[in-house]
Amino acid sequence: MSDILTMAMPKGRIFEEAVELLRKAGFPLPPEFDDSRKLIVDVPEANMRFILAKPMDVPTYVEYGVADVGVAGKDTMIEEERDVYEVLDLKISACYLAVAGLPGCEKKGINPKVASKYPNLATKYFKEQGEQVEIIKLNGSIELAPLVGLADRIVDIVSTGRTLRENGLVELEKIVPITSRLIVNPVSYRMKDAQIDEMVEKLAAVVEEEKV
Ligand SMILES: Nc1ncnc2c1ncn2[C@@H]1O[C@H](COP(=O)(O)OP(=O)(O)OP(=O)(O)O)[C@@H](O)[C@H]1O
Numbered sequence: 001m002s003d004i005l006t007m008a009m010p011k012g013r014i015f016e017e018a019v020e021l022l023r024k025a026g027f028p029l030p031p032e033f034d035d036s037r038k039l040i041v042d043v044p045e046a047n048m049r050f051i052l053a054k055p056m057d058v059p060t061y062v063e064y065g066v067a068d069v070g071v072a073g074k075d076t077m078i079e080e081e082r083d084v085y086e087v088l089d090l091k092i093s094a095c096y097l098a099v100a101g102l103p104g105c106e107k108k109g110i111n112p113k114v115a116s117k118y119p120n121l122a123t124k125y126f127k128e129q130g131e132q133v134e135i136i137k138l139n140g141s142i143e144l145a146p147l148v149g150l151a152d153r154i155v156d157i158v159s160t161g162r163t164l165r166e167n168g169l170v171e172l173e174k175i176v177p178i179t180s181r182l183i184v185n186p187v188s189y190r191m192k193d194a195q196i197d198e199m200v201e202k203l204a205a206v207v208e209e210e211k212v
């Protein structure tokens, strides 16, 4: 009998799509899984334990090895720069990161303010662009910042573009496309290689099938 495999799952919007993908790949996740408030769910039928974390924290749980594998948005991977392997693009929860602001905001003066939930990513991006900016870290409702004069521009996720549109903001530059990834702790990959390879193969087959 092989060891139990612990998987860190992001709560919130990625969760549902990730669960669907796992079920399609043949992992027998019980119906209670879908709307439980439990943070640790054992699935003995799959020889797995699931831990439910805040999306931005998934790479941390995997880096420290309390989870062998995890599902993480590419945005969190770029922001957190954790020491984990990214083994598969699950192609779920697609969106992108962009710079946005009020029309005309790109002409603002020296050291403009940029609000974001992704301070490391935003710092790196503007450095690469050769532009000096002041980053203001916010935790949500990023689009509010330029509307009330807290920031000149924002770096945030865009999906349908509805939040930008309904707040009179315009997209200035696309930074990077985002999807969720299967990530693995490097030590777990050595110790539980057969189990993890099997999981990657099963999920990769479903991702391939789902391709349009
Ligand atoms: N429209 C979208 N807005 C935000 N994130 C999206 C969107 N579409 C896909 N994602 C993915 O979902 C992840 C965020 O999920 P979610 O919004 O549930 O968590 P959160 O940012 O912690 O939200 P909250 O703080 O509101 O709980 C992002 O890391 C990104 O990879």
Ligand SMILES: O=P(O)(O)OC[C@H]1O[C@H](OP(=O)(O)OP(=O)(O)O)[C@H](O)[C@@H]1O
Binding pocket: 139, 140, 141, 142, 143, 156, 157, 158, 159, 160, 161, 162, 163, 164
């Ligand atoms: O392009 P759209 O389809 O409008 O999606 C993008 C919006 O969704 C996310 O916010 P979320 O709903 O997670 O709330 P938050 O601002 O509190 O993070 C993101 O930060 C944008 O605000």
